[in-house]
Amino acid sequence: METKIFIVKTQVGQEENVANMFEKAAKRSGKIAAILAPKELRGYIFVESEDINLIKTLIRHMKYARDVLEKDIKIEEIEHFLFPPSSVANIEEGMIVELVSGPFKGEKAKVTRIDDTKEEITVELLDAMVPIPITVRGEQVRILKKKEEG
Numbered sequence: 001m002e003t004k005i006f007i008v009k010t011q012v013g014q015e016e017n018v019a020n021m022f023e024k025a026a027k028r029s030g031k032i033a034a035i036l037a038p039k040e041l042r043g044y045i046f047v048e049s050e051d052i053n054l055i056k057t058l059i060r061h062m063k064y065a066r067d068v069l070e071k072d073i074k075i076e077e078i079e080h081f082l083f084p085p086s087s088v089a090n091i092e093e094g095m096i097v098e099l100v101s102g103p104f105k106g107e108k109a110k111v112t113r114i115d116d117t118k119e120e121i122t123v124e125l126l127d128a129m130v131p132i133p134i135t136v137r138g139e140q141v142r143i144l145k146k147k148e149e150g
Helices: 015-029 052-060
Strands: 004-010 032-036 044-049 065-068 096-099 108-115 120-125 133-137 141-145
Touching: 004 015, 004 052, 015 032, 015 044, 015 052, 044 052, 052 065, 096 120, 108 133
Parallel strands: none
Antiparallel strands: 004 044, 004 065, 032 044, 096 108, 096 141, 108 120, 120 133
8 A cells, every 4th residue: 555645733832742743643554654843834734644544543632733634744754844945046147145153253245156966055245355256165254245137
């Protein structure tokens, strides 16, 4: 029988506890393939199993677990929870950023190039006499201003 992914409703803030209880139940029953409790999704976890009735039975005995939605979902619908977003995903060329770590911490700079594969950006310091390109990791900057249109 093939496994399906089901959405389990939990008490908000108790997602991790419910996931841990499912993990213990999975070890006992051997009929739960995977459990996912994304931090950005409150009040829900995902449980992969071939049997929705097993999940319903387990929920009855779990504190903080509320219900299981009848309809299963496809892996493509939750894939974005499995892979963290790139640290340069929201950064565009021309934006003004502030360096938040490293030797130029506190300096403002303009983004001149983005390397998605390495998650690095190249910036030019705004207060420098001569524009010198500096390459930093995406998480080392904070966006101050979107690029100006025009």
